[in-house]
Amino acid sequence: MYSDIIAALPIVFSPAMLLIVAAGAVLGTLLGATPGVSATLSIALLVPVTFTMDPTMALVFLGGVYCGAIYGASISAILINVPGTPSAVATMLDGYPLTKQGKAGTALGAAVTGSFIGGQVGVIVLLFGAPLVAALALRVGSQEFFWIVIFAMTSVGALGAGSVLKGLISAALGLSLGVVGSHPVTGALRFTGGSTALYEGIPIVVALVGLFSISQVLQLVIEPRGDRGVKITSVGSLWPGAAAALRYKVTAARSAILGTFIGTLPGAGADIASFIGYNEAKRASREPQKFGKGSVEGVFASETANNGVVGGSLIPMMTLGIPGNAVTAALLGGLLIHGLIPGPRLFEASSDILYPFILSLFLANLAFLIFAFTGLRYLARVVLTPNSILAPAIVVLTMMGAFTFRGSTTDLWIALAMGVFGFILTLGRFPLPPVVLGIILGPLAEKNIARAAQIASARDVPLLSYFLSSPISVVFIILTILSIVITVRREIAWRRSGTGGYDGFDNAG
Amino acid sequence: MTRSGLDLAVTLGLLVLYVLGIIHVGFFTASFVFMICQMALMGQRRPVVMVSVSIGLLAVLYGVVEVFLNVAMPSGLLF
Numbered sequence: 001m002y003s004d005i006i007a008a009l010p011i012v013f014s015p016a017m018l019l020i021v022a023a024g025a026v027l028g029t030l031l032g033a034t035p036g037v038s039a040t041l042s043i044a045l046l047v048p049v050t051f052t053m054d055p056t057m058a059l060v061f062l063g064g065v066y067c068g069a070i071y072g073a074s075i076s077a078i079l080i081n082v083p084g085t086p087s088a089v090a091t092m093l094d095g096y097p098l099t100k101q102g103k104a105g106t107a108l109g110a111a112v113t114g115s116f117i118g119g120q121v122g123v124i125v126l127l128f129g130a131p132l133v134a135a136l137a138l139r140v141g142s143q144e145f146f147w148i149v150i151f152a153m154t155s156v157g158a159l160g161a162g163s164v165l166k167g168l169i170s171a172a173l174g175l176s177l178g179v180v181g182s183h184p185v186t187g188a189l190r191f192t193g194g195s196t197a198l199y200e201g202i203p204i205v206v207a208l209v210g211l212f213s214i215s216q217v218l219q220l221v222i223e224p225r226g227d228r229g230v231k232i233t234s235v236g237s238l239w240p241g242a243a244a245a246l247r248y249k250v251t252a253a254r255s256a257i258l259g260t261f262i263g264t265l266p267g268a269g270a271d272i273a274s275f276i277g278y279n280e281a282k283r284a285s286r287e288p289q290k291f292g293k294g295s296v297e298g299v300f301a302s303e304t305a306n307n308g309v310v311g312g313s314l315i316p317m318m319t320l321g322i323p324g325n326a327v328t329a330a331l332l333g334g335l336l337i338h339g340l341i342p343g344p345r346l347f348e349a350s351s352d353i354l355y356p357f358i359l360s361l362f363l364a365n366l367a368f369l370i371f372a373f374t375g376l377r378y379l380a381r382v383v384l385t386p387n388s389i390l391a392p393a394i395v396v397l398t399m400m401g402a403f404t405f406r407g408s409t410t411d412l413w414i415a416l417a418m419g420v421f422g423f424i425l426t427l428g429r430f431p432l433p434p435v436v437l438g439i440i441l442g443p444l445a446e447k448n449i450a451r452a453a454q455i456a457s458a459r460d461v462p463l464l465s466y467f468l469s470s471p472i473s474v475v476f477i478i479l480t481i482l483s484i485v486i487t488v489r490r491e492i493a494w495r496r497s498g499t500g501g502y503d504g505f506d507n508a509g
Numbered sequence: 510m511t512r513s514g515l516d517l518a519v520t521l522g523l524l525v526l527y528v529l530g531i532i533h534v535g536f537f538t539a540s541f542v543f544m545i546c547q548m549a550l551m552g553q554r555r556p557v558v559m560v561s562v563s564i565g566l567l568a569v570l571y572g573v574v575e576v577f578l579n580v581a582m583p584s585g586l587l588f
Binding site: 049051052214218220221387389392393395397403404407409412413416 | 547580
């Protein structure tokens with residue numbers, strides 16, 4: 001592993017790669033800061049730009065966008081009380097009050113310092129944790145893998161925000177869409193309607209851009225119109241915020257570790273991490289009464305936690321091919337285009353791509369830190385982009401992405417249909433990330449259970465007893481049952497109280 | 510029908526026409542027309558903003574497609 005890291009250093013520090021990292025991080029920050037463009041959407045819209053890059057460069061670029069977008073969301077949360085990405089909802093609670101007190105710079109400084117620290121901790125865990133998980137995952141066979149995927153699917157419902165029942169229904173809809181195309185083992189065609197464009201299933205990138213961007217555009221269309229009524233005056237210096245944030249060393253460590261850990265869980269994203277980081281900081285704080293009224297510590301806790309998620313969430317995505325949230329699902333789409341199939345073998349086969357990628361994430365975090373302290377004050381107005389300009393621009397970028405994926409005009413219709421479908425789901429308050437996970441994980445589960453069934457029949461044992469013969473499968477069967485029980489209990493509690501403890505429903509991913 | 514309902518219906522219609530336009534007229538022409546219509550629908554009233562934003566974005570995309578991607582976008586009568 002250390003030799004891999006040393007071999008990766010010259011690649012990462014080449015001028016072209018440094019430029020790509022900086023471009024990705026800055027672009028991600030600006031897109032993430034734009035209300036209406038989430039981290040998922042930023043990646044989905046930029047994946048097409050990487051089509052002709054070499055795989056290392058493409059991954060490094062998209063990784064930079066991921067880091068930048070999660071940080072960037074805090075900018076609009078602080079300046080105009082609108083989260084650029086759902087991950088920044090907890091940041092608003094104290095960030096906007098600080099702005100109203102004329103301390104926008106302090107809040108921005110605390111946010112970027114926290115994002116940087118959380119991001120770096122997450123990447124350190126990724127760097128040392130991912131190879132270990134990959135080594136373990138190599139011993140996993142088809143039947144075990146099937147149960148890991150099923151566990152991931154059920155926990156999407158258990159860990160998501162809002163109604164768990166609706167989360168599971170979304171996941172089931174995604175699984176149904178994942179069935180379209182040829183059977184992974186027999187090759188039988190299903191639900192293709194005679195269209196050759198659907199033989200390989202619904203293309204993930206096209207489904208993703210359609211689902212997230214077109215539905216978001218339709219959402220923007222029905223939003224109340226007009227000026228948000230806010231003006232950005234002078235932002236002021238970020239240094240006092242950074243200096244104040246550095247006093248909260250315990251908060252930094254707690255939020256960063258919580259964020260990274262939450263990132264590794266399937267179904268839990270940066271939005272949940274920021275809330276948990278915020279709440280835990282409030283509980284342990286010496287001045288909890290200041291939270292919600294403009295506490296620098298609150299902004300710092302939330303932002304440290306959500307950027308910790310970046311590194312953590314990449315572990316299951318890269319080592320198992322199981323994305324835990326919508327952003328990593330979008331990133332997975334980007335990997336697949338370059339012929340990189342995430343899974344335990346990726347670490348052996350493509351360590352020359354993965355290590356430069358992981359190391360570049362350290363630089364991406366550094367890039368948005370430098371950008372925040374230098375260029376941000378000139379570009380902070382991006383948060384005021386009106387919907388009337390944003391919506392048409394998103395549509396055009398979506399259609400370009402959908403078409404360039406494989407030059408098929410059928411994909412334009414698929415993107416549009418997925419968008420309308422996503423919009424209808426959003427109206428009914430059904431979450432979208434589980435749909436994407438269903439589309440991606442469905443075929444994975446199907447392929448592995450088909451193989452397991454072949455092995456079982458070759459050994460002449462019933463499939464069920466073949467499952468029970470593997471301890472790993474048994475563990476994941478138990479975890480699946482547990483996660484369903486938790487889901488049902490939470491749903492009952494949710495129904496009784498009317499709302500969940502955290503009603504952070506937002507479909508922007 | 511409420512105003513937002515009407516806006517939604519018109520947007521859906523525009524989206525279908527836009528996709529047909531990309532296929533039959535060409536990506537850049539159709540995108541330009543679509544952007545102007547959608548901006549006007551969503552309350553953008555300054556023609557200078559509408560035209561400059563559309564042309565600016567499409568020029569960047571043209572550069573990206575030609576230089577980076579080497580993909581032939583559907584083209585028709587004009588572009």
